[in-house]
Amino acid sequence: MDNILVVDDEKNYLLVLRQLLENSGYRVFCAANPNAALKVLEQEQIDLVLSDLKMPQMSGLDFMRRVREEIAPLPFIIITAFATVTTAIEAMKNGACDYLLKPFDNDEILLVIDKALKLQRLQSQNQMLRRQLAHNKHSQIVGESNAIKHLLHQMQQVAPARTSILICGESGTGKELVAQELHRLSPRRDNAMVSVNCAAFAENLLESELFGHERGAFTGATGRKIGLLEAANGGTLFLDEIGEFPLPLQAKLLRVLQDKRFRRVGGVAEIESDVRIIAATNRDLEQMIDAGTFRDDLYYRLNVVTLQVPPLRQRSEDIPLLALLFLRRYARECGRTVDSISAEALQALCTYHWPGNIRELQNVLERGVLFCDGDELLPSHLPLTLIDETDGVDMPTIPVGNGKTLPEILEAVEKNLIEQALRQAAGVQAQAAASLGISRSNLQYKLKKYSLL
């Protein structure tokens, strides 16, 4: 049910309009002057305002301006007995959606209200769609694996709250990207997201960077400095590499998390800042607690929610998608024509174990684009470490479903592995057997079986 606020200094009109609108299924609020109307607007969820033009305290136009600026861009319909063309034009220019003359016709007024409400609904729907579109367009987290879908789902669940979040994951997995996305998914998205790399500062520098300082707090503090915690008020503070956060400062940070309060270095006054803290680390904080280098109370406060960013090797389904994305990005940047990845190169990319995760994948593709003159990225454009490693794993090329049975495929794989082990051991059987983890007699049996002798 839509809520309509009627503002008129003539009691009779209020009565007539209330009855008419209530009979048509609207919930009606009445105010005899603009000040009373403003109070109603603050307390109730009003969908449309029907206002007289000439009123004692404030003209209908001024009232409309105030509401639209201070409260919400609500649809307004102005009614008056003294219409002139200029006031009508002015009302519309200031955002009124329609204009009605007293005495008005009941059907006409209902029609005008209905039209204005429909328009308003369309506009807010449009706005919502635009916001959704903007969200999809800017989401930079690429991936279709279950692991990444699970992470994205968790992010959507936790982003709206003010709760602190701890993002854990190996180096290069995308922790910073996750932090940025969390900020964008939160109601704080229009305020600042301030990032601090805790490993990049010495202890006292980090303190004044985060908490700010007063003039004269230490030698060289020539003026007051506003810290990043204050700068991020209303927004998000991203503490990257929290594992490097100096132990003596940890208690001060804990206090911010608990009470939202802190003091500038050298300051007496308590400062309040409404900041959401997101921290990231690739270190094992629990181990650090055991070693006495990380406070357990801070840890428990930070990890109210922990998000694990999976390493790339645990979501190798995402590699082709990410590789193609980076390939095209770098090709565009370097003006190259390369646009696809050969099956062999893709296999090498998918089987490598990626200790540097997505950052390493990015670098490999960037380098590959530089070496590639054609349209297709080939294994020869990839670093040798990748190819060498893959050599050992990419031999089960016998596709399943070509009439071969599982034992046949497994035998082919086994034969291939044995050949490779022998090559690497330069034909020394004892060494090959050791690297395969089987006994020498077992190796000899297999060599005979596969006619490798």
Ligand SMILES: Nc1ncnc2c1ncn2[C@@H]1O[C@H](COP(=O)(O)OP(=O)(O)OP(=O)(O)O)[C@@H](O)[C@H]1O
């Ligand atoms: N899912 C993803 N889709 C697309 N690009 C990604 C994705 N995850 C990470 N990246 C990119 O990979 C690079 C490394 O990501 P990021 O810096 O967020 O990692 P990190 O976990 O913070 O690493 P470190 O621990 O070394 O600081 C960035 O350039 C980032 O844009």
Ligand SMILES: [Mg+2]
């Ligand atoms: Mg990082």
